[in-house]
Amino acid sequence: MNILLISEYILMGALAIFAIATIRITTRKKIAMALVGLSGLSIAIATMLILVQHVYNLGFCKDIATALIFLGPVGTIAFARVLRG
Template sequence: MDILLISEYILIIALIIFMIAAIRITTHKTIAMGLIGSATFSLALAILLVIVGSIYNIEFSKDIALALIILGVVGTIAFSVALRRG
């Protein structure tokens, strides 16, 4: 096996552990911690999509990851504005 492929698999394992930690942060008591956890989870999922897409030569995974990152930021900003008003 190539050293790049081994490092990509190690990164996938690390991202899965990071996503489990983000789920734990999301289930915290405050709304702000839930928002941070969901934004972290979506970022880890986007990176995971890019890595898996590069391993298995899936072309549209980069487009899905880009849309996920852009919509995640927009949703986070909209939710924080709504929290500030209420």
């Protein structure tokens, strides 16, 4: 194993811990904290998908990560507009 592959696995572990922390933030009672948590979770999952694509040579992970990054803020804005009334 080379050092790059080891560092990618360490980054995947760190992103998994970050994803768990953002799920914890999402379950708070305030709506703003839920939006922050979901935004962080989408970033963590998109980064993890890019790493999986790089390590295992899967072509579809990059497309899913790109869609997740673009649609995350759109959903947040739509939800905020619904809450405003």
